[in-house]
Amino acid sequence: MAGATRKVGKTGAANAITADLVAVLVAVTDGEPKIMTIANDGALPSGPFEFAHRSLQTGLRAWVEAQTGHPLGYVEQLYTFADRGRGGDAKSLHSISISYLGLTREDKVGKGFQAHWSGWYEYFPWEDQRAGLSASLAKTLASRLRAWAKSADTTALQRERWQRAAITFGLDERDWNEELVLQRYELLYEAGLIPEAARDRSTAAAVIPGRPMTGDHRRILATGIARLRAKIKYRPVVFELMPAEFTLLQLQRSVEALAGRLVHKQNFRRLIEQQQLVEETGAIAAETVGRPAKLFRFRHGVLAERAVAGTKLPLSRT
């Protein structure tokens, strides 16, 4: 982007590049969030960008449909990456990756495809705080982060590093913030605690648990998880991941799975009901232990009825 205010459309043909689409496809089964993976579960589904479709979104939809045999529910663009450092060689500079988040219900992948569903916490063990972290992981994380902080040159920098680690990982009595998925990943990368960092910088360091992925893919996945965790709080997107009928506990378990945290049962119900997001089907859940639960369905009407609100300003009425 040279220092000229050129008119739009006059793009220099010299700057030809290639574009890839990368997809974070999410489903939830039995209270576990899954993502679609390929290449022996070491990569996100991706492929070259083609111009056969009206838009990037429709192209992605068609492609996923061809892969899984059923339509994609909710789709949203995540981010476009073109960074050098991460990709590796200089050649990668001439390629950009446009990433998408897609929500669907898990389904059998068509025969002849190598795609699978993998639990997303395989790649981010520290993001699952539902039962608290395992004692060993918690200890490893804390000590490695502290070591990284201490390895800084000045005490000011040391304190700064530790503060960052403490904020993002909820250490030192701070609260855990489930939305900081990307910040945590970036920090671990910077601290050299994950295999991708060692690979890109050829520094061998002690890494922490969590499966790596090709190229930037784990970073893209982190972006997707973060986006989804933020989104479920103000848009009714969870329902894209649920079957047509479900109990409130199943709904709660799905939210907990995505957020990586447990929620208060009664308050969760009150929230859902007061927003009138669901309605009873009249049926009752079978095959349960304990008192059987009512089945609910999503009220599709809400999408049409109201512009499912964002957050608030202290508006004045005049």
Add this chain to the structure above:
Amino acid sequence: MAGATRKVGKTGAANAITADLVAVLVAVTDGEPKIMTIANDGALPSGPFEFAHRSLQTGLRAWVEAQTGHPLGYVEQLYTFADRGRGGDAKSLHSISISYLGLTREDKVGKGFQAHWSGWYEYFPWEDQRAGLSASLAKTLASRLRAWAKSADTTALQRERWQRAAITFGLDERDWNEELVLQRYELLYEAGLIPEAARDRSTAAAVIPGRPMTGDHRRILATGIARLRAKIKYRPVVFELMPAEFTLLQLQRSVEALAGRLVHKQNFRRLIEQQQLVEETGAIAAETVGRPAKLFRFRHGVLAERAVAGTKLPLSRT
């Protein structure tokens, strides 16, 4: 993106495309939101994507700095567009636009550049609800939207159209939602009520007030405004647009300018103060009518101290 799960990086060299960067650069002066424009104020600053920088962001920063002579504060990626329909000819299909939102303080643009700052409500008159819409604009809008709804074939479709219009534009006693900037623009486009629609589809229709832009640019601007309006509610980004010292009323006027709505003065102050976002400088504003106000500055500390929170789930403490 053909139906194959190829391994990442194996991009077909046949699919070479060009990429543009487009920037929505925002400043607020005297309680009016401005955007940087070029080409006689008919386009957003943009240019071909080059690979001279480490990332897209640093490229954008360097470019803006060269243009305006001072550094860019906050930068965030907006969206990557590659749609056919909008661009016009088939050739545009082979180009994608990566758009960014940038916040800065207005400043003189360096000599020899054609860039200017334009008020963003020139392009979206209906988005400024601070004093309510002018009677004429309100009437024009409502009647044109109603006509569009009525022109649908079936009564079901007519009702659906009107409901959409009513929700997005706050008609029929509904509340205005300032975040639906893009939805409103898209609806007006679909209804053929803006020049861009007439241009793309060569249908001559009665258009409503509001200055058009080249290509997709007004849509990109709508995306930027929507993003910013959502963001000011949960991240302290307004401060990127303020001078080093300001009164609380100036801060309020800036928020109102961006949101396009008036806020309750006392409650706004309480909100700001309880979040401890600002601190008194000790100085007092000069040159005012009425009682002089205290000057405040942004507490940069908050960015480091806490992970400025997102919204909430009904968490359980166990």
Add this chain to the structure above:
DNA sequence: TTCGATTATGCTCAGGATAAGTATAAGCCA
């Protein structure tokens, strides 16, 4: 048949946040 385990669902209650307004303070200017 009853008890215990398990899950569902209803209800309460205190504390905090919010919306809206009233009251008072501190300048300027005629």
Add this chain to the structure above:
DNA sequence: TGGCTTATACTTATCCTGAGCATAATCGAA
């Protein structure tokens, strides 16, 4: 000095939220 304007403090009713208690319905084992 009185009136105009803006700043800032305080009040009040209402709603929302976190947290916990109580009861209901089902199953299976004693």
